[in-house]
Amino acid sequence: MMTIKERLTQIREKIEKAAQKAGRAPEEIKLLGASKTQPPEKIREAFEAGLSLFGENYVQEAKKKKEALKDLPITWHLIGYLQRNKAKDAVKIFHMIETIDRKVIASELAKRVQKLGKTLPVLIEVNVGGEETKAGVLPEDLPFLIEHVLSLKELKLSGLMTIPPYREDPEEVRPFFARLRELRDAMQEKFPEADLKELSMGMSHDFHIAIEEGATIVRVGTALFGPRPKKA
Ligand SMILES: *Cc1c(COP(=O)(O)O)cnc(C)c1O
Numbered sequence: 408m409m410t411i412k413e414r415l416t417q418i419r420e421k422i423e424k425a426a427q428k429a430g431r432a433p434e435e436i437k438l439l440g441a442s443k444t445q446p447p448e449k450i451r452e453a454f455e456a457g458l459s460l461f462g463e464n465y466v467q468e469a470k471k472k473k474e475a476l477k478d479l480p481i482t483w484h485l486i487g488y489l490q491r492n493k494a495k496d497a498v499k500i501f502h503m504i505e506t507i508d509r510k511v512i513a514s515e516l517a518k519r520v521q522k523l524g525k526t527l528p529v530l531i532e533v534n535v536g537g538e539e540t541k542a543g544v545l546p547e548d549l550p551f552l553i554e555h556v557l558s559l560k561e562l563k564l565s566g567l568m569t570i571p572p573y574r575e576d577p578e579e580v581r582p583f584f585a586r587l588r589e590l591r592d593a594m595q596e597k598f599p600e601a602d603l604k605e606l607s608m609g610m611s612h613d614f615h616i617a618i619e620e621g622a623t624i625v626r627v628g629t630a631l632f633g634p635r636p637k638k639a
Pocket of ligand 1: 464629
């Protein structure tokens, strides 16, 4: 069994290789530890090995872990579906919400953030595969959602995120990553006032491909922590 520190070293090497292959600087790519169902001790171990960005899928779970790890300067992203009644807690816990997928949730977050007197960085989640069971805005609806988010001054739109359809062969996921980058480029042109620099895409088995296609945030869970426990 490898330690988290050893796994982290391997992942960083793979990030560097993929960046080199694509002619990109490895520093452009942020590694996010996808820590859902992992106990706080594992997150602490990863932090001590040099990782400070983590992503959680559930607001309640994140709240508990953040409390248990409050002595550490961790940056927390929400990478799971956000229910409207969790928005109030979410704005207090997370430094970025990566999963804006509808107007009502954007409006609700803006309202909650305003009360705290700050601005909240967000990404819009895009359903690039058009899968019925997946969250995320469909590509054809993306311009309308961007327009809405840009109208909310409490939110700072920073880019796009996607969870593409699963394929055994990561090469087959490449077109979906390319699609997100193309959408970003098109939207950046359409909305020059926005700063859509972040592309959050790529997980344990395909993050090297995502980096070749322009990812700036890769969300890695099992390759870093090992198999997920069933419950947190
Ligand atoms: C769980 C999860 C990941 C990480 O998945 P792994 O395959 O374990 O690397 C990344 N992004 C999201 C949104 C997730 O829910």
